[in-house]
Amino acid sequence: MKFTYNPRILRHLGYELITSDEVAITELIKNSYDAKAENVYIQFLSAIDNFDKKRSNVEIPSVILTRLKEKSPNGIVVIEDDGKGMSYDVLQKGFFEVGSTLKKEEKQDSSYSDDDKLILGDKGIGRLAAQRIAPTLIVESLEEGTKNINIIEVQWSEFINNNQFDAPEWREDSAESNGYTRLWLIGDTDTPVDFDRYTEEKEEFAIDLFGNVGKSLGKKLVVKSELQTALGFLYSPFEEKKSLINIDISIDKKPVKLDFNYQALSVAESIHSFTSNFIFDESGKPVDLKFDLKLDIRPWFIERIHHRELGTVLYQDWKRSPSEYQKLYKKYQAEYEMNLSESFLLSEALRRWKKKDKSINTNGFIEAILKLAPLDGKIYSFKRDNTLMSMARKSAVENKYIDAKTRINYDIRPFLEANNGIKLYRNSFRIATIGNKENDWLELQQKRTSGQQFYRFELGNVIGFIKINDKKQEYIYETSSREHLTQNIYAESLRVVLNEILEIFSPNFSKLAVELTKRFLSLEIGWIPENTDEQIQEEVDKAKVIFESAKQNLVAIQQAITAIKDNIDLDSEEKIASVKRVFEKLEPVALNFEQNIDDTTRSLRSANQLLEVAKQEQVRIKTEAYNNYKLMANGLVTEIITHELHSLLSSSEEEEKKYDEHFRFIENYFLENELYDINKTHLKPVKNKFEHLFKKMGDLDKFYSFLDKTFIKSEGNRALVATDVKDELAIIVERFKFRLKRHKVEVDISSVNNTWEVPKGALLHVFYNLIDNSIYWIRQRQKQSKANVKYQRTEHDSIVIKSTSSNTLQFHDTGTGVLDKYQHILFNELVSGKEDGRGMGLYIVRQFLKSFGGDIELLPMKNEYGNRYIFEIRLNQPAEDNE
Structure with a gap:
C-alpha cells in the first residue's frame, strides 16, 4: 500500500501553514536571493497600465498582457528579480515539484564561506506561500544565457480541487539573454489584493536638537511595520552591510520607503553583548568554548537613575547637564567595565547548570554547541516613556553618540513596536520569524514573573539578535510554519546556553549596573541631597x-x-x-x-x-x-x-548508653548464630551511619547553644548591654576551632580591648559571618597555591582582629582579599564571590551594625595580591564613653 495525496495538501502547505501575507512575500523573495539576484522589484498595481517599466528588466510578454486583460484583475503584485532565472526543467522540478530537493542538493554540493553565497531555502514548499497573496499566480522566467521565456499560469483553486489539473503554459522568444524571474500575483473580485495591508501614508516632521517636533516634511508612502519586520530576514540592522540584496517597492509607480530607522539603536540606554571563542586541544581540534559577556551603559542611563533617586520634584533643581553625566560615566568607566563583565568556559559552566537543573541532558551538549559556534549576540534596551526618550536623545546628541541631524522620532514606541524582540540569525540571515514581537522564543515575559522583574528584560523594550554559525542549515531548522525551531539536541543545547547567558545579563548585570550607579552618585558631593x-x-x-x-x-x-x-x-x-x-x-x-x-x-x-x-x-x-x-x-x-x-x-547519657546496648545486643545475636554476612552487609552500615548522625547531632546541639545567645526573648534582650568584644570573639573562635585547626589558620585577638554597648548577641552575628568568610577565602588561596606559586606562603595563615581606637576595630586575613569587581558592591544584597554563595552575609552585617549606630567599611589598602583586604568596624559610642 502506498501513500496517496489529496491535492488539498497544497492549501495546507501554503495558505494555512504560512502565518501571514507578509511572511508569504518574504518566502518568495528568498527564491530571488537563492537565484543570486542583486535586485528585487516589488510593484503593487491597481491596473496593468500602472506598471513601471523603469523598475523592470524586460518587456511584458504579450501572452501575459492578454491574460491580464481577460481576467480584469482586482489588484496585482509583481515580484521581479534579476537572478539566474529558470529553465523549463528547473521550473518543473524545482518550482512545481512540492518538496523539491534541488536547493538542498545544491547546498550540500557547494563549498562556500561567504554569507552572500548561502542558500536560504531547502524545504521545497516556499513558493506555495503565493496562495496567501492572490488566487492566481503567473510565473515567467528566462534562464541566463538562453532566449526562451517560460510562462506558466497557476489557478490555485483548480489545483486544490482537481489532482489531474494541468496548468496552462506558454513560451515566448526574448531579445535579451539576461536571466530573470517575474511573478504575477493577481487578485479577483472575491479575493482582491489589499495594498493597505502592506503600505501606509505617513507624515514626517523635522525634529530639533532636543527631540521636539518641528515643521512638516510632507507625506510619504512607507512599508508597514509588519512587512518591514518580515523583510528583515535580509536586512540585518546589526551589520555594517545592511542587505545583500536591494529591495525596491512601489505602488502605481510611486516609491514606497523601506526604512528600518535603526539609527535609533544609538539611543539605547544599555547594551548587553556576548561573544565566544574556541578552546583548542594540542592537535588543534576545538574542545571547549569560552564566553565573554559584558554590559555597556550610556550617560543617560546614569541620568535616569539619578532622576529616580531624586524624584521628579528634586530632579528639576538637582539635575546636571548631559556632559556632566558623561564625565561621571568616564570617571567610573573602569569600575563599570570591570564589574559588568564575566567570562566562563562552557565545560565548567555546564557542570554548574546541571547541578541547578537535573533535566539538562549533558550527553553531546558541548559537541552540539561547538557545531553552532561561534555564537554572539547583542541586546539593546530602551525606555518607552517620552520624557526619558527625550532625555536620551538630547544626551546622545550632546555627547556625540549620534549626529544632531539624525532623524530619530521623539516617540520611540512605534519603532519598538515594529522591531522589538531578540531575533535569531543564521550567520547574517534571519531564521524565519523567530524573535518577532509575537514570538517570545526566549520566554522573556515569563521570566519576569520569576522574581526581580524590575531588572529583567521586558520584551517590548528590547531589540537584539543572537547569531549562530550554521551556513548549510545542518543543525538548526525552523518548523514549516516559520514560527518555532524544530526540537533536537542542537536547539535544546542552544536554549540552555542562551537561558543561562540571559540570566547573567538580566537580572544580574542589570541590577548591578543600577546599584553601582547609585553608589557612584552617593560618592559625588552635591549630587544626592541629604537632610541634616x-x-x-x-x-x-x-x-x-x-x-x-x-x-x-x-x-x-x-x-x-x-x-x-x-x-x-x-x-x-x-x-x-x-x-x-x-x-x-x-x-x-x-x-x-x-x-x-x-x-x-x-x-x-x-x-x-x-x-x-x-x-x-x-x-x-x-x-x-x-x-x-x-x-x-x-x-x-x-x-x-x-x-x-x-x-x-536533647538526650540523656542513659539514652545514649541504651542505643549502644541495642546495637551490641543485635550484633552479638548475629555473631552467635553465624550470620556474618547480615552483620557485615546490613547491620554495620546502619550502625556506622547512626554513629555519624549522632555525632553530627551533638555538633548541632553545640551550635544551638551558640545561637541561643543571639535569640531575642521576652526578658529584654532588645536593650543595649555593655559587651566585652574580646569575650564575644573568644566564643566564636571556639565555635570555629575544628575548621581553623583543619585548615591551619590562627586567630589573633590579643590586642582587642573594646567594650561596646550593643544588643545582646549582636557581635556574634557580625563576627561569625566575617570569620566564616575569612576561612573560605583562605581556603581558596590555599587551593590556588598548588598551581600558582604566587599564592604560596611560608608562614601560617591567620585572621587578625585588632583595636585601633575605643570605637574602632580592624579585621583582615591572609586570604585572597576582595576582588576589584566587588569593592563597590560588596555590601549590597545578593552579591557574592563564592560559587554557591547567597550574597546576603555582608549585607546583613552592615544593616545589623547600622541598626545600633555602627558601620563597616572596606579600606583602600591592598595585600600582596593587589586586592583590598582590611575591614574597619566602627561603633558610634555616647560622647562620655569616647572621652
Whole structure:
C-alpha cells in the first residue's frame, strides 16, 4: 500500500501553514536571493497600465498582457528579480515539484564561506506561500544565457480541487539573454489584493536638537511595520552591510520607503553583548568554548537613575547637564567595565547548570554547541516613556553618540513596536520569524514573573539578535510554519546556553549596573541631597524670626489702620497731618513686610526641598525596611527550626548508653548464630551511619547553644548591654576551632580591648559571618597555591582582629582579599564571590551594625595580591564613653 495525496495538501502547505501575507512575500523573495539576484522589484498595481517599466528588466510578454486583460484583475503584485532565472526543467522540478530537493542538493554540493553565497531555502514548499497573496499566480522566467521565456499560469483553486489539473503554459522568444524571474500575483473580485495591508501614508516632521517636533516634511508612502519586520530576514540592522540584496517597492509607480530607522539603536540606554571563542586541544581540534559577556551603559542611563533617586520634584533643581553625566560615566568607566563583565568556559559552566537543573541532558551538549559556534549576540534596551526618550536623545546628541541631524522620532514606541524582540540569525540571515514581537522564543515575559522583574528584560523594550554559525542549515531548522525551531539536541543545547547567558545579563548585570550607579552618585558631593539635623533646625529658627517680625508688622499696620479710620474724613489740617505721619511710619513697615514675604518664600522653598529630600529618603528607608523584614522572617524560621532540632537532640547519657546496648545486643545475636554476612552487609552500615548522625547531632546541639545567645526573648534582650568584644570573639573562635585547626589558620585577638554597648548577641552575628568568610577565602588561596606559586606562603595563615581606637576595630586575613569587581558592591544584597554563595552575609552585617549606630567599611589598602583586604568596624559610642 502506498501513500496517496489529496491535492488539498497544497492549501495546507501554503495558505494555512504560512502565518501571514507578509511572511508569504518574504518566502518568495528568498527564491530571488537563492537565484543570486542583486535586485528585487516589488510593484503593487491597481491596473496593468500602472506598471513601471523603469523598475523592470524586460518587456511584458504579450501572452501575459492578454491574460491580464481577460481576467480584469482586482489588484496585482509583481515580484521581479534579476537572478539566474529558470529553465523549463528547473521550473518543473524545482518550482512545481512540492518538496523539491534541488536547493538542498545544491547546498550540500557547494563549498562556500561567504554569507552572500548561502542558500536560504531547502524545504521545497516556499513558493506555495503565493496562495496567501492572490488566487492566481503567473510565473515567467528566462534562464541566463538562453532566449526562451517560460510562462506558466497557476489557478490555485483548480489545483486544490482537481489532482489531474494541468496548468496552462506558454513560451515566448526574448531579445535579451539576461536571466530573470517575474511573478504575477493577481487578485479577483472575491479575493482582491489589499495594498493597505502592506503600505501606509505617513507624515514626517523635522525634529530639533532636543527631540521636539518641528515643521512638516510632507507625506510619504512607507512599508508597514509588519512587512518591514518580515523583510528583515535580509536586512540585518546589526551589520555594517545592511542587505545583500536591494529591495525596491512601489505602488502605481510611486516609491514606497523601506526604512528600518535603526539609527535609533544609538539611543539605547544599555547594551548587553556576548561573544565566544574556541578552546583548542594540542592537535588543534576545538574542545571547549569560552564566553565573554559584558554590559555597556550610556550617560543617560546614569541620568535616569539619578532622576529616580531624586524624584521628579528634586530632579528639576538637582539635575546636571548631559556632559556632566558623561564625565561621571568616564570617571567610573573602569569600575563599570570591570564589574559588568564575566567570562566562563562552557565545560565548567555546564557542570554548574546541571547541578541547578537535573533535566539538562549533558550527553553531546558541548559537541552540539561547538557545531553552532561561534555564537554572539547583542541586546539593546530602551525606555518607552517620552520624557526619558527625550532625555536620551538630547544626551546622545550632546555627547556625540549620534549626529544632531539624525532623524530619530521623539516617540520611540512605534519603532519598538515594529522591531522589538531578540531575533535569531543564521550567520547574517534571519531564521524565519523567530524573535518577532509575537514570538517570545526566549520566554522573556515569563521570566519576569520569576522574581526581580524590575531588572529583567521586558520584551517590548528590547531589540537584539543572537547569531549562530550554521551556513548549510545542518543543525538548526525552523518548523514549516516559520514560527518555532524544530526540537533536537542542537536547539535544546542552544536554549540552555542562551537561558543561562540571559540570566547573567538580566537580572544580574542589570541590577548591578543600577546599584553601582547609585553608589557612584552617593560618592559625588552635591549630587544626592541629604537632610541634616542642623539644616532642619536652621529652617525652624528662620521661621521663628520671620514669624516674630511678621507679628510686629501686623501690630504696626493695625495701629495705622485705627489712626486712618479716626481721621477718615480729612476735614482739618490736623487730621491730614496725622494721616501723613501714619503713612510715614508705614513706609519702613511695608519695606520690612516685603522683606518678610521674600524671606518666607525662600524659607518655604528651602523647607519644601528638605521635605522632598525627606520623602526620597523615606522611599530608600522603606526599601531597606522591606529587606530587613525579609531577613527577620528568615531568622524567625531559622529559630523555629533550630529549636525543633534541639528538642530532638536533647538526650540523656542513659539514652545514649541504651542505643549502644541495642546495637551490641543485635550484633552479638548475629555473631552467635553465624550470620556474618547480615552483620557485615546490613547491620554495620546502619550502625556506622547512626554513629555519624549522632555525632553530627551533638555538633548541632553545640551550635544551638551558640545561637541561643543571639535569640531575642521576652526578658529584654532588645536593650543595649555593655559587651566585652574580646569575650564575644573568644566564643566564636571556639565555635570555629575544628575548621581553623583543619585548615591551619590562627586567630589573633590579643590586642582587642573594646567594650561596646550593643544588643545582646549582636557581635556574634557580625563576627561569625566575617570569620566564616575569612576561612573560605583562605581556603581558596590555599587551593590556588598548588598551581600558582604566587599564592604560596611560608608562614601560617591567620585572621587578625585588632583595636585601633575605643570605637574602632580592624579585621583582615591572609586570604585572597576582595576582588576589584566587588569593592563597590560588596555590601549590597545578593552579591557574592563564592560559587554557591547567597550574597546576603555582608549585607546583613552592615544593616545589623547600622541598626545600633555602627558601620563597616572596606579600606583602600591592598595585600600582596593587589586586592583590598582590611575591614574597619566602627561603633558610634555616647560622647562620655569616647572621652
